[in-house]
Amino acid sequence: xxxxxxGTPEFAKVALEALVQAGHEIPLVITQPDxxxxxxxxxxxxxxKEYALSVGLRVETPVSMRTAEAEELLRSVEADLFMVxxxxxxxxxxxxxxxxxxxxCIHASLLxxxxxxxxxxRAVMNGDAEGGISxxxxxxxxxxxxxxxQKKISITDGMNAGEYHDxxxxxxAQAALEYLRMAQEGNVPRVxxxxxxxxxxxxxxxxxxxxxxxTALQTHNRIRGLAPVxxxxxxxxxxxxxxxxxxxxxxxxxxxxxxxxxxxxxxxACKEGSVFITSLQPxxxxxMDASSFLNGLQNKEGFRFNG
RNA sequence: CGCGGGGUAGAGCAGUCUGGUAGCUCGUCGGGCUCAUAACCCGGAGGUCAUGUGGUUCAAAUCCCUUCCCCGCAC
Numbered sequence: 001x002x003x004x005x006x007g008t009p010e011f012a013k014v015a016l017e018a019l020v021q022a023g024h025e026i027p028l029v030i031t032q033p034d035x036x037x038x039x040x041x042x043x044x045x046x047x048x049k050e051y052a053l054s055v056g057l058r059v060e061t062p063v064s065m066r067t068a069e070a071e072e073l074l075r076s077v078e079a080d081l082f083m084v085x086x087x088x089x090x091x092x093x094x095x096x097x098x099x100x101x102x103x104x105c106i107h108a109s110l111l112x113x114x115x116x117x118x119x120x121x122r123a124v125m126n127g128d129a130e131g132g133i134s135x136x137x138x139x140x141x142x143x144x145x146x147x148x149x150q151k152k153i154s155i156t157d158g159m160n161a162g163e164y165h166d167x168x169x170x171x172x173a174q175a176a177l178e179y180l181r182m183a184q185e186g187n188v189p190r191v192x193x194x195x196x197x198x199x200x201x202x203x204x205x206x207x208x209x210x211x212x213x214x215t216a217l218q219t220h221n222r223i224r225g226l227a228p229v230x231x232x233x234x235x236x237x238x239x240x241x242x243x244x245x246x247x248x249x250x251x252x253x254x255x256x257x258x259x260x261x262x263x264x265x266x267x268x269a270c271k272e273g274s275v276f277i278t279s280l281q282p283x284x285x286x287x288m289d290a291s292s293f294l295n296g297l298q299n300k301e302g303f304r305f306n307g
Numbered sequence: 308c309g310c311g312g313g314g315u316a317g318a319g320c321a322g323u324c325u326g327g328u329a330g331c332u333c334g335u336c337g338g339g340c341u342c343a344u345a346a347c348c349c350g351g352a353g354g355u356c357a358u359g360u361g362g363u364u365c366a367a368a369u370c371c372c373u374u375c376c377c378c379g380c381a382c
Contacts, residue, residue: 041382239379283378284313291318295334296333297320
């Protein structure tokens with residue numbers, strides 16, 4: 001079976017790696033073009049591209065899927081199916097129709113929940129107790145295709161998006177292999193999705209700001225849902241402070257007010273309840289625990305955030 | 308050359324503007340108090356102040372220059 005793999009970030013890389021190690025034939029890998037990244041603004045390849053090249057796969061990075069060139073490229077490999085994981089571009093119908101076995105997508109949510117760009121972060125930020133992987137036949141909608149299989153995982157309170165992501169990536173890879181086994185036996189289930197679902201909007205700068213104007217639980221979920229990257233933040237004396245780890249507390253006070261500061265962390269009042277910040281990172285500094293932060297703080301007396 | 312912050316004891320910081328014996332909080336080690344302690348008290352160790360046998364100076368953590376490294380923003 002010839003598979004064209006389409007994907008971009010780490011999540012997709014893990015799946016591609018599993019396919020390669022299982023010995024599947026992958027004549028072509030499609031990923032996003034290199035993008036300028038980092039302080040030096042250097043052109044950086046995607047995780048998928050980096051890995052694919054390291055194992056000698058053919059990689060193409062079309063700028064658009066809506067060109068004759070893209071269609072010709074994808075037809076020319078005569079693949080049986082396209083497997084897509086967090087590619088980052090919408091596939092038009094003429095592309096979807098190319099492979100005889102269809103376009104199969106690995107999506108990081110239990111559809112129809114969290115369709116779209118940032119299902120992993122949104123699930124954690126929303127405080128979901130359960131999440132998982134969906135394999136589906138792609139259609140022209142955004143993550144609305146018929147479902148082949150789903151795998152569930154619980155999201156514990158102590159888990160951040162990074163940990164959840166890693167577990168999900170591994171599970172996504174397993175799901176892909178399971179699908180391929182079913183496909184080889186010619187026995188692939190296909191269940192329609194409900195129309196109604198939720199949408200996981202892309203994370204923007206506004207999502208990162210912790211105002212403490214939400215409840216303690218919402219604040220905690222925001223912090224862990226954005227950890228370890230891109231990180232939630234608040235401000236202290238006009239400077240950004242990234243918030244990496246927190247715990248829910250039950251103190252009361254004006255949102256942003258520091259209620260206590262010690263070995264348990266820095267307790268900050270929220271609209272309802274409080275959160276203990278246990279790991280944070282001032283602008284220009286490295287990540288540190290709350291004790292270290294307090295050791296170096298000049299005016300330990302009555303500081304407050306976002307003030 | 309996209310913008311900016313920083314490299315001082317194991318950790319986090321002050322001191323740099325206005326050169327003149329290296330400080331703070333925490334940790335660590337020893338002792339004491341206590342039924343006991345992560346609490347408290349007393350004492351000690353620990354730093355060629357990132358780099359350059361760099362420049363200026365009677366004197367450089369501090370002023371000037373070199374190189375390396377870390378981080379925030381933006382993308």
